[in-house]
Amino acid sequence: MQYTYAERVNYMANSAIRELLKIAEQPQVISFAGGLPAAELFPLSEIKESYAQVLGAGDPSVLQYGTTEGYLPLREEISAQMRAKGIQTEADNIFLTNGSQQGLDLITKLFINPGDVVLLQNPSYLGAIQTFRSYQANFDTIPTNEAGIDDLALELLIKQNPPKIIYLAPTYQNPTGTTLTLKERKAVLRIASKYGIPIIEDDPYGELRYDDEALPSIRSCSTDNEVIYLGTFSKTLAPGLRLGWIVAEKSLIAKLVVAKQGTDLHTSTLLQRATHYYLTHFNAVEHIKTIRQAYKFRRDYMLTELEENFSDQAIWTKPSGGMFIWLTLPERYDTVNLLPHALAGNVAFVPGAHFFTYNGKYSSMRLNFSNPAPQQIKQGIKLLSTIVAAY
Numbered sequence: 001m002q003y004t005y006a007e008r009v010n011y012m013a014n015s016a017i018r019e020l021l022k023i024a025e026q027p028q029v030i031s032f033a034g035g036l037p038a039a040e041l042f043p044l045s046e047i048k049e050s051y052a053q054v055l056g057a058g059d060p061s062v063l064q065y066g067t068t069e070g071y072l073p074l075r076e077e078i079s080a081q082m083r084a085k086g087i088q089t090e091a092d093n094i095f096l097t098n099g100s101q102q103g104l105d106l107i108t109k110l111f112i113n114p115g116d117v118v119l120l121q122n123p124s125y126l127g128a129i130q131t132f133r134s135y136q137a138n139f140d141t142i143p144t145n146e147a148g149i150d151d152l153a154l155e156l157l158i159k160q161n162p163p164k165i166i167y168l169a170p171t172y173q174n175p176t177g178t179t180l181t182l183k184e185r186k187a188v189l190r191i192a193s194k195y196g197i198p199i200i201e202d203d204p205y206g207e208l209r210y211d212d213e214a215l216p217s218i219r220s221c222s223t224d225n226e227v228i229y230l231g232t233f234s235k236t237l238a239p240g241l242r243l244g245w246i247v248a249e250k251s252l253i254a255k256l257v258v259a260k261q262g263t264d265l266h267t268s269t270l271l272q273r274a275t276h277y278y279l280t281h282f283n284a285v286e287h288i289k290t291i292r293q294a295y296k297f298r299r300d301y302m303l304t305e306l307e308e309n310f311s312d313q314a315i316w317t318k319p320s321g322g323m324f325i326w327l328t329l330p331e332r333y334d335t336v337n338l339l340p341h342a343l344a345g346n347v348a349f350v351p352g353a354h355f356f357t358y359n360g361k362y363s364s365m366r367l368n369f370s371n372p373a374p375q376q377i378k379q380g381i382k383l384l385s386t387i388v389a390a391y
């Protein structure tokens, strides 16, 4: 049978990263491609114990349907964590999702009509771009100059072509690893407020901080619910759990409830109960410290290896947190074409072009340092430099 799909399907491209990860998953390939945490650091036994405890307590409601907003004690716990980060919130402002990717999808479903403009950083997280595209959004890019976000140009752009939403990952961004300064955060917030445009603040990496003090989230600087904040346990606990949350005002949460009901009714009851058990019985703060230490070491290791192998042929970001380094070769390189050569040589990266809505920077690539072991980082960067030199 020949299916006739909805028009929006034309805007749903296959995830380039997932297709590529299939090759990069082969054991001989050293992969800097995925956005994967280090699996050996997952708190496996604590999560096992959490599931055993909630299942063993004899309460069958752990397998029952639940409310769409999510399990109240877990929302209370997350709300307390958010308040500790300076975000004023109550449990009623927390909405649980299957990872922040679902949060992005639900928010886009609520806000974007075909042709509406999403204003975002170029480059931006590929998964967000794909979601916006699937709802037939158009894109505009946040203007920058040498000092960062150009607020005068931004205001002019918003005045001339008002976006429906602004999407930002301000802290240790995927793919570049860069962070918006407090001044930039406040400038975007001021302009968004003035023109009544909601900001989506996507913050999966904020806790993966290696050098500096945490900057306030944009949501914590806002006074009028302009900012819809997305959080997730994917990077601090484990991405396979699929658990994230949205911080938003109650009227928006009511709309999210209806949107999520049409998608999956609610997030897994058992998962929510087990995660609540984990958070209230084990030392999640200590666990995050352990990951920070390991990732800081891997970041430093990759930076040293880049210095040794790429100093005469590339520039790269030096992120203070997160999982990624953004490496840029001279303009004559096209990393989309370089990738098959790298894969043939058993090393993988994500070509930079995938993270742009248009006008891609084709000589850049995203390198993940959280997943490969230090020895693989050493070997992989050396391999990559040989491949680049021969290309």
Ligand SMILES: Cc1ncc(COP(=O)(O)O)c(C=O)c1O
Binding pocket: 035, 098, 099, 100, 101, 102, 125, 127, 169, 174, 202, 204, 231, 232, 233, 234, 239, 243, 244
């Ligand atoms: C910026 C950004 N937002 C959202 C996500 C999706 O995260 P989750 O696993 O919570 O759906 C990712 C995952 O890599 C990401 O990098």
